Amino acid sequence: MNITQVITLVIVAWLLGFLRRYQPWKSLLIFTSMSLYYWLQPSSPIRYVDFWLPTFVVILAWLTYAGMSSFRLATLRKNIGELGLVLLPTLAASLNRYLAICCITPTLPPSIDRVLIFLILAIFIITFITRVLPQKWHFPFIILILLIIFIFLKNPYLTLQLSKSWREFNHQPIQYSLPIDIQWLGISYIILRMAHILIDVRAKRQPLPDFQTYFLYLIFFPALIAGPIDLFPHFQKEVNAAPQTPPLRLEGFKRIILGAFKKFVLADSLAILALSQQNATQITAPLYLWLSLIFYSWRIYFDFSGYTDIAIGSALLIGIRLPENFSAPYFKTNLIQFWNSWHITLANWFRAYFFYPFVRKFQRNQSLPPWLLILIGQGITMILIGLWHGISLNYFLWGLWHGIGLFINNRWKEWAGSHAFPFLENRLTQFASWLITFTYVSLGWVWFLITDFGSARIVFNHLFGIGL
Amino acid sequence: MSQNGLNTEFSWKRLILKTLILFLLCNVFFAWISPRLSIGKITLYNSVFEGRLRLPYGDDPSKSYNLTLNNLDAMFSSHIIAGNQKPISEYRVVLIGDSATWGYLLANDHTLAGYLNQFQLNTPDGKHIVFYNLGYPVMSLTKDLLILSRALAYQPDLIIWLVTLESFPKDKQLYSPLIQANLRELSQLIQSHHLESWVDIPRVPPDNFWQRTLIAQRKPLADLIRFQLYGFAYSATGIDQDIPAEFPPRQEDLTNDLTFHDLKPPTLKDSNLSFSVLLAGKQLAGKIPIIFINEPIFISHGLNSDIRYNFYYPRWAYDDYRNLFSTKCLAFNWTCWDIWDLIPPNEFTNTAIHMTPTGSKLTAEWIADQLSNWLKTQP
Numbered sequence: 001m002n003i004t005q006v007i008t009l010v011i012v013a014w015l016l017g018f019l020r021r022y023q024p025w026k027s028l029l030i031f032t033s034m035s036l037y038y039w040l041q042p043s044s045p046i047r048y049v050d051f052w053l054p055t056f057v058v059i060l061a062w063l064t065y066a067g068m069s070s071f072r073l074a075t076l077r078k079n080i081g082e083l084g085l086v087l088l089p090t091l092a093a094s095l096n097r098y099l100a101i102c103c104i105t106p107t108l109p110p111s112i113d114r115v116l117i118f119l120i121l122a123i124f125i126i127t128f129i130t131r132v133l134p135q136k137w138h139f140p141f142i143i144l145i146l147l148i149i150f151i152f153l154k155n156p157y158l159t160l161q162l163s164k165s166w167r168e169f170n171h172q173p174i175q176y177s178l179p180i181d182i183q184w185l186g187i188s189y190i191i192l193r194m195a196h197i198l199i200d201v202r203a204k205r206q207p208l209p210d211f212q213t214y215f216l217y218l219i220f221f222p223a224l225i226a227g228p229i230d231l232f233p234h235f236q237k238e239v240n241a242a243p244q245t246p247p248l249r250l251e252g253f254k255r256i257i258l259g260a261f262k263k264f265v266l267a268d269s270l271a272i273l274a275l276s277q278q279n280a281t282q283i284t285a286p287l288y289l290w291l292s293l294i295f296y297s298w299r300i301y302f303d304f305s306g307y308t309d310i311a312i313g314s315a316l317l318i319g320i321r322l323p324e325n326f327s328a329p330y331f332k333t334n335l336i337q338f339w340n341s342w343h344i345t346l347a348n349w350f351r352a353y354f355f356y357p358f359v360r361k362f363q364r365n366q367s368l369p370p371w372l373l374i375l376i377g378q379g380i381t382m383i384l385i386g387l388w389h390g391i392s393l394n395y396f397l398w399g400l401w402h403g404i405g406l407f408i409n410n411r412w413k414e415w416a417g418s419h420a421f422p423f424l425e426n427r428l429t430q431f432a433s434w435l436i437t438f439t440y441v442s443l444g445w446v447w448f449l450i451t452d453f454g455s456a457r458i459v460f461n462h463l464f465g466i467g468l
Numbered sequence: 469m470s471q472n473g474l475n476t477e478f479s480w481k482r483l484i485l486k487t488l489i490l491f492l493l494c495n496v497f498f499a500w501i502s503p504r505l506s507i508g509k510i511t512l513y514n515s516v517f518e519g520r521l522r523l524p525y526g527d528d529p530s531k532s533y534n535l536t537l538n539n540l541d542a543m544f545s546s547h548i549i550a551g552n553q554k555p556i557s558e559y560r561v562v563l564i565g566d567s568a569t570w571g572y573l574l575a576n577d578h579t580l581a582g583y584l585n586q587f588q589l590n591t592p593d594g595k596h597i598v599f600y601n602l603g604y605p606v607m608s609l610t611k612d613l614l615i616l617s618r619a620l621a622y623q624p625d626l627i628i629w630l631v632t633l634e635s636f637p638k639d640k641q642l643y644s645p646l647i648q649a650n651l652r653e654l655s656q657l658i659q660s661h662h663l664e665s666w667v668d669i670p671r672v673p674p675d676n677f678w679q680r681t682l683i684a685q686r687k688p689l690a691d692l693i694r695f696q697l698y699g700f701a702y703s704a705t706g707i708d709q710d711i712p713a714e715f716p717p718r719q720e721d722l723t724n725d726l727t728f729h730d731l732k733p734p735t736l737k738d739s740n741l742s743f744s745v746l747l748a749g750k751q752l753a754g755k756i757p758i759i760f761i762n763e764p765i766f767i768s769h770g771l772n773s774d775i776r777y778n779f780y781y782p783r784w785a786y787d788d789y790r791n792l793f794s795t796k797c798l799a800f801n802w803t804c805w806d807i808w809d810l811i812p813p814n815e816f817t818n819t820a821i822h823m824t825p826t827g828s829k830l831t832a833e834w835i836a837d838q839l840s841n842w843l844k845t846q847p
Contacts, residue, residue, distance in 0.1 A: 269693075269697060272694060272697040272698060272700070272701070273697055273700045273701070278530070278531065279701055279704070279705060282704075282705040282707060283701075283704040283705055285704065288700075288703070288704035289704075291700075291704075292700075292701075292704065
């Protein structure tokens with residue numbers, strides 16, 4: 001997001017905050033969020049991709065909603081009006097083909113008849129699935145679809161193949177295909193939100209929501225690009241609550257200013273100094289390499305937490321409180337604390353939907369010793385968190401790095417807890433703990449940043465003065 | 469309202485008013501201080517970061533860790549020449565010229581100054597000769613003169629000024645953004661040294677209050693800050709230019725166009741070229757010797773090479789220029805070296821003046837030899 005986009009989002013959020021007391025507010029929020037989705041979606045050289053991708057979100061939302069309601073026609077029929085409402089911005093955006101108003105859609109959308117045919121066909125297919133698929137297959141079927149979409153979008157090779165196929169379908173030259181041609185804005189977050197509600201409704205931890213609130217939860221524009229990943233019950237409560245008195249506007253503006261400062265001043269300045277894919281192998285002196293790695297650590301923090309502050313601040317302007325995503329992670333003295341304060345909502349999601357069920361399952365069976373259970377459980381959880389950022393070796397290694405770190409931390413904590421060491425509380429030990437944690441996290445960023453293993457290995461060697 | 473009677477409630481009006489007042493005050497203060505303080509001279513180079521070996525110029529800052537600035541203060545304060553006091557044992561030589569001298573598509577070790585320094589030359593009286601690259605990728609003698617005038621502050625013992633015909637035409641003198649941004653300094657230079665003006669310099673009024681505010685100066689200020697930050701990557705990598713592995717080669721087959729700028733054959737006249745800039749340079753330098761070098765050019769053997777030497781030069785124009793150059797040198801008793809055909813054609817890269825590392829080294833070797841002989845003749 002650039003500064004113009006941020007200012008636009010803030011103004012829109014501020015205006016929506018004023019309109020909150022009026023009845024069609026939720027519909028207005030959906031219309032605005034979806035329109036902003038079309039506006040923010042990066043443009044693509046593949047014809048109509050930047051229109052279809054946000055449109056697919058509506059279809060996916062309807063599919064997952066149908067799945068949650070076990071494809072009961074009565075429920076779907078009850079919510080079809082809400083679907084129509086949700087589709088309004090899509091139809092409005094497609095009119096831009098004839099109006100050609102700047103910026104409503106990144107490129108010219110397809111003709112409205114094509115959009116209508118597609119939507120009718122998609123809804124028909126979903127209804128068809130209702131009839132043919134046995135109920136026990138509904139959940140795995142939808143999860144599989146989400147997984148396939150995720151894998152195709154997060155693996156550069158598969159995204160390239162998708163780009164080629166799409167170009168071929170459009171009769172566009174395939175030799176210019178690039179993975180970057182298909183960038184689906186916010187889909188990683190949207191899929192996690194969908195999965196969260198699907199799992200919770202299936203487990204009866206959560207009643208079936210109305211489609212309008214569900215869809216708003218998926219594409220709520222302040223949290224569309226970089227989270228945080230709110231839990232649905234909390235979001236629903238915030239959306240349905242009466243406007244707060246006094247309004248949260250001042251707090252919101254403060255957060256937005258802080259976020260903008262973090263993102264556009266600190267992160268963007270640090271980007272010039274920070275380790276990058278380009279300079280990683282150009283810098284050979286260990287001191288400079290360590291400095292650039294530290295700059296990268298702070299850059300990624302300011303960048304991400306800056307976006308989060310803007311998201312939380314914009315939501316506050318509307319009158320909705322989103323969960324915190326960061327809590328001074330670089331000042332923590334161990335890795336467990338770090339992961340409780342870095343991308344908190346993502347870590348919580350994977351804890352809730354993978355780690356705890358995994359541990360519970362094996363604890364019940366008592367088939368694994370506790371230490372092995374923690375090693376495997378934390379290892380896989382962190383690898384999954386890594387792969388959520390992208391399905392490639394470097395993210396796998398980044399996840400593994402943290403999985404191993406958390407395991408060591410866990411074992412140390414247990415061992416130290418069984419022995420009373422007074423020195424653990426003194427300042428020097430606390431400082432050493434902080435230093436070790438920050439260094440470990442920073443070294444982990446090498447895996448995160450550098451996509452090819454060979455270059456990452458060179459960086460590690462140079463950091464420790466090997467092979468100079 | 470609090471108990472002690474002070475209004476502690478938040479007021480949007482007060483916030484906006486305070487912000488506006490603070491913003492206005494900052495702008496007024498900056499507008500007041502900026503003419504008194506040369507911001508470009510505030511630098512992290514030569515202290516926190518290493519001084520640059522050539523003047524800043526960058527096509528793609530994120531890859532070259534370099535930035536094109538038009539602020540001469542900032543350009544010079546980042547250069548290594550501004551970093552240290554000249555030692556008594558140093559014989560300081562500055563190289564002035566265009567992109568060939570600056571070293572376009574060449575790493576710092578492969579520029580003329582880079583090679584000449586590697587040769588570890590000494591003067592007959594035992595001083596160590598240190599060469600400073602003050603070339604800049606713009607073909608204009610007036611730009612060279614502006615740089616020369618600044619270079620004099622760093623006590624050079626000798627100036628080597630590499631020139632080529634493309635820097636001489638009148639229409640090339642003021643065209644570059646660097647000159648346009650420093651027209652006032654150029655005017656002052658001409659007036660204060662009573663130089664014979666070679667081109668009509670438009671009068672630039674002093675910046676008004678608005679032009680001096682933070683808002684008006686935000687882009688140059690942001691550039692200056694970014695330029696300081698790039699010092700880290702430059703110090704860490706030594707890279708100040710993104711040199712692609714492949715680039716389109718210099719044009720071998722030429723058009724049958726005989727014109728040079730707006731000039732047509734048969735002869736190039738003295739009045740068509742800005743030789744008076746060289747004269748001004750001599751005047752400015754005073755007792756500091758200047759050696760003028762007509763730099764090597766690519767001599768094509770392709771299509772229409774019977775009428776043109778290369779993309780830049782029709783043969784008639786370049787031959788006339790060389791005659792004029794030698795006539796001037798003789799008439800004014802300048803030290804001039806003409807090495808226009810020194811370098812084989814395959815040692816040129818993307819243009820008719822940019823050389824490969826080998827071409828650059830051959831030129832440096834030739835200059836080193838000639839310089840050693842020349843120094844022996846100096847008192």
